[in-house]
Amino acid sequence: MTERYGAHNYHPLPVVISHGEGAWVTDVEGKRYLDCLAGYSALNFGHGNPRLLQRAHAQLDRLTLTSRAFFNDTLGPFAQALCELTGHDAILPMNTGAEAVETALKVSRKWGYRVKGVPEDQANIVVMEGNFHGRTTTIVSFSDDKDARDEYGPYTPGFRTVRYGDADALRAAVDDFTVAVLLEPIQGEGGVVIPPEGYLREVRSICDELGVLMVADEIQSGLARTGRTFAVDHEDVRPDVFVLGKALGGGIYPVSAITAPTRILEVITPGTHGSTFGGNPLAAAIGHEVVTMLQEGEFQARATHLGGVLEEGLRPLVGNGLDAVRVRGLWAGLDVSPGGPTGRQLCERLMERGILAKDTHGSTIRLAPPLVVAESEIALLVGAVADALDA
Ligand SMILES: *Cc1c(COP(=O)(O)O)cnc(C)c1O
Numbered sequence: 001m002t003e004r005y006g007a008h009n010y011h012p013l014p015v016v017i018s019h020g021e022g023a024w025v026t027d028v029e030g031k032r033y034l035d036c037l038a039g040y041s042a043l044n045f046g047h048g049n050p051r052l053l054q055r056a057h058a059q060l061d062r063l064t065l066t067s068r069a070f071f072n073d074t075l076g077p078f079a080q081a082l083c084e085l086t087g088h089d090a091i092l093p094m095n096t097g098a099e100a101v102e103t104a105l106k107v108s109r110k111w112g113y114r115v116k117g118v119p120e121d122q123a124n125i126v127v128m129e130g131n132f133h134g135r136t137t138t139i140v141s142f143s144d145d146k147d148a149r150d151e152y153g154p155y156t157p158g159f160r161t162v163r164y165g166d167a168d169a170l171r172a173a174v175d176d177f178t179v180a181v182l183l184e185p186i187q188g189e190g191g192v193v194i195p196p197e198g199y200l201r202e203v204r205s206i207c208d209e210l211g212v213l214m215v216a217d218e219i220q221s222g223l224a225r226t227g228r229t230f231a232v233d234h235e236d237v238r239p240d241v242f243v244l245g246k247a248l249g250g251g252i253y254p255v256s257a258i259t260a261p262t263r264i265l266e267v268i269t270p271g272t273h274g275s276t277f278g279g280n281p282l283a284a285a286i287g288h289e290v291v292t293m294l295q296e297g298e299f300q301a302r303a304t305h306l307g308g309v310l311e312e313g314l315r316p317l318v319g320n321g322l323d324a325v326r327v328r329g330l331w332a333g334l335d336v337s338p339g340g341p342t343g344r345q346l347c348e349r350l351m352e353r354g355i356l357a358k359d360t361h362g363s364t365i366r367l368a369p370p371l372v373v374a375e376s377e378i379a380l381l382v383g384a385v386a387d388a389l390d391a
Contacts (some may be wrong), residue, residue, distance in 0.1 A: 013347060023046055
């Protein structure tokens with residue numbers, strides 16, 4: 001029915017899911033699958049996480065929406081907790097990831113004009129080859145994915161693209177009118193692409209040296225997926241702006257935000273940016289519970305441990321059906337060897353074996369099970385991948 005009545009903007013695997021619990025989903029025929037996409041990491045805490053559900057239910061019964069025309073009693077505590085988690089001192093809440101990215105772009109430009117002194121309409125922002133930051137007209141303007149970008153022009157100007165992982169190229173691209181560098185610390189849609197060791201630290205020092213904001217889109221990489229709260233933590237780097245989404249809503253509700261120091265976020269004044277639903281009481285309650293869970297550190301530890309198990313299991317497949325495996329925490333990108341199945345075919349075979357995963361860019365698949373998955377289920381996943389490559 002979705003295919004009959006919905007626009008075909010996705011090409012789903014032929015499974016109709018009707019129930020989810022933890023790392024598992026069940027289809028309408030009662031067949032169970034291990035969910036190794038986890039809503040592109042929106043479901044880091046699993047389907048129907050009891051703690052998040054309880055918090056959401058309680059808030060649903062109390063207050064759901066006020067608009068930002070009035071204060072509500074959940075946004076402040078959520079904002080404070082998120083500031084503690086990020087080490088920043090202000091947040092701007094939105095709903096979807098793309099909106100948070102847009103917010104970061106707007107804040108960067110305004111900061112450039114008001115603080116850095118860039119002449120009107122001259123600001124530029126450096127972005128990365130292979131980026132994925134969402135689907136708005138401005139964001140697709142600086143995408144290099146033809147499917148995402150073609151026939152959506154005229155495009156928003158003011159962006160320049162450099163090679164991901166190449167600090168020299170970044171330095172060369174920055175000029176007096178550059179206000180920000182926008183990057184994913186690990187490129188998720190790109191296929192879990194991990195930049196060379198030390199790159200994030202170099203980006204940080206280039207930004208410091210040249211007076212440019214470092215904006216880290218951690219919508220997919222953040223919130224415990226990589227074994228640390230944020231992927232930048234692996235290099236002990238603090239960006240000027242964090243862009244968060246996906247798991248911030250616990251897989252229940254769209255919750256996104258940017259966080260930054262006040263000296264940056266204070267460029268936003270009443271009326272200059274906003275959202276009807278951004279920071280609503282239900283979103284703030286769920287987001288606050290997510291942050292509280294992250295402060296306890298259990299999910300980061302699980303991602304590190306289970307990621308090690310996953311990597312150990314996948315490593316022997318390199319040269320045996322896979323060309324490469326990239327793992328950081330419980331997050332893996334697998335490149336299928338030429339002559340093997342396409343990414344899509346491999347996902348179809350995995351589905352027959354009770355595993356749901358998603359291909360990206362032809363011959364790559366991404367594995368990102370919920371962080372509540374059991375160690376024995378990682379073995380199940382690895383076995384199914386080996387078997388499906390063999391088939
Ligand atoms: C998913 C994603 C987005 C966009 O989030 P939406 O909620 O789909 O708008 C932006 N950046 C990254 C890195 C993402 O993975």
